Every structure is written in C-alpha cells, then in structure tokens.
Amino acid sequence: KAxxxxxxxxxxxxxxxxxxxxxxxxxxxxSVSWYQQTPGQGLQFLFEYFSExxxxxxxxxxxxxxRQFSNSRSEMNVSTLELGDSALYLCASSLADQSSEKLFxxxxxxxxxx
Amino acid sequence: GESVGLHLPTLSVxxxxxxxxxxxxxxxxxxxFIWYKQESGKGPQFIIDxxxxxxxxxxxxxxxxxxxxxxxxxxxxxxxxxxxxxVYFCAENANQGGKLIFGQGTELSVKP
Numbered sequence: 001k002a003x004x005x006x007x008x009x010x011x012x013x014x015x016x017x018x019x020x021x022x023x024x025x026x027x028x029x030x031s032v033s034w035y036q037q038t039p040g041q042g043l044q045f046l047f048e049y050f051s052e053x054x055x056x057x058x059x060x061x062x063x064x065x066x067r068q069f070s071n072s073r074s075e076m077n078v079s080t081l082e083l084g085d086s087a088l089y090l091c092a093s094s095l096a097d098q099s100s101e102k103l104f105x106x107x108x109x110x111x112x113x114x
Numbered sequence: 115g116e117s118v119g120l121h122l123p124t125l126s127v128x129x130x131x132x133x134x135x136x137x138x139x140x141x142x143x144x145x146x147f148i149w150y151k152q153e154s155g156k157g158p159q160f161i162i163d164x165x166x167x168x169x170x171x172x173x174x175x176x177x178x179x180x181x182x183x184x185x186x187x188x189x190x191x192x193x194x195x196x197x198x199x200x201v202y203f204c205a206e207n208a209n210q211g212g213k214l215i216f217g218q219g220t221e222l223s224v225k226p
Contacts, residue, residue, distance in 0.1 A: 004157070033213070043158075043203065043216035056213050090157050101207075102148055103214060105157035 001027060004106035006091050012112045018079040021109045025072050025093030031055075032074040033103060034066060037088040046089075049074055078111075086113045126223045133191040135220045137204035140185060144206040148214065149178060149189045153200045161189070161202075191222075199224045 005024040013019050025032050034046040045058035049068035066076040078085055088110050092103035127133045145166040150158035164171045164178045171178050177190040187204050201221050205214040
C-alpha cells in the first residue's frame with residue numbers, strides 16, 4: 001500500500017505570494033491532518049479534515065487554510081506569505097474511526113519564503 | 115511549546131547499548147501516546163504507541179513505558195544501532211480528533 005504522498009517536495013516563494021500544497025493520503029484513510037515543523041517551534045498542528053469537513057483547527061492565522069476532496073486528497077493554502085512561514089509542512093493521514101488513531105506522515109513539503 | 119516536552123534535547127550512546135528517551139506530558143485527559151522517529155529529510159515514522167489503560171508495551175527492540183501518576187513516558191531502545199540515529203518525538207492525543215501534541219524532540223546519536 002502506498003504511503004502518504006506530498007507534492008511538491010520543495011518550494012521557493014517570495015513574500016506576499018500564495019502557495020498551495022497537496023497531499024494524497026493512504027488508500028482508505030479518511031482523515032488528513034497538516035502540521036508545520038520549524039526548528040524553533042517543533043511540530044505544530046494546523047488543521048484536520050475528515051470527510052471533506054474541517055474537524056479540528058490549530059492556532060494559526062486565517063492565511064492558512066485547507067480543504068479535502070471527496071477522494072480524501074487534501075490541499076492546504078497559505079496566502080500572503082511571510083518570511084516566518086518558511087517551514088516543513090507535513091501531511092498525515094489516518095483511518096480516524098476514533099480519536100485515538102496513529103497518524104502516518106508524508107515526507108513533507110519544504111517551503112522557503114524569500 | 116504545548117503540554118508535551120522532552121527532558122533532554124540530545125542523547126549520545128554507544129552502539130550496542132540501550133537507549134532511554136524520556137518525555138513529560140501535562141494533560142491528564144490524554145489517553146493515547148505515540149513515539150515517532152524522524153530521520154533527516156523524512157517525515158516522522160511511527161515507532162510504537164500505547165493507550166492510557168496500559169503501563170508498558172513492547173515492540174521489536176523498543177519498549178514504551180507510561181507512568182500516569184507522574185505523567186511520564188519513556189522509550190527504550192535495546193541494542194541501539196547506527197540506524198537508530200534520528201530525532202525522536204513523543205506525542206499525545208488529548209481526545210481532539212486528528213490532533214497530536216508533539217514534544218520538542220530528542221536527537222539520538224549512536225557512536226560506532
């Protein structure tokens with residue numbers, strides 16, 4: 001079974017631009033979560049989608065948004081990029097039949113904002 | 115950071131020795147805990163998990179211990195190998211569907 005796939009692997013943008021990251025979950029997994037990883041803040045939860053609905057949200061500004069499609073694939077968007085948005089963005093999927101489910105992570109998208 | 119934290123940022127061990135990585139959590143409502151391993155350039159990889167109704171769980175060369183009284187979690191790696199060198203994260207799920215709260219991570223370095 002294929003793992004979680006994230007595209008693109010690397011991305012370079014400039015301040016003020018917007019970016020869209022894509023995530024394909026493991027087949028059969030209905031929940032997709034997004035995390036931001038930086039050396040200073042570690043892994044921070046962005047949001048979680050289940051059956052095309054945002055079920056949980058972290059403490060990030062409205063510039064960070066996401067969505068999930070009927071095939072469980074997910075995208076996240078960051079608008080008006082700031083230098084501080086440079087990070088590794090990780091997507092994780094799970095079966096999510098109950099709250100206590102282990103997450104399977106992709107390799108991430110490394111975003112650099114110049 | 116949030117409620118999960120690690121006691122040591124770095125740990126260096128000799129190949130063949132046992133490694134113990136510690137983690138403290140503060141949310142009594144957490145009922146599920148996970149250890150992840152992250153190698154350079156990769157996403158976190160699941161190692162082992164444990165539910166709050168258990169004190170100990172063993173996997174292949176790894177053991178997780180949970181002490182709910184003092185809110186402490188540990189990961190023990192037996193016969194540590196160079197391939198175990200990575201950053202290890204503990205995480206808890208405070209019953210907030212899909213949200214894991216991660217510790218800051220411990221970098222394990224295995225000396226040959």
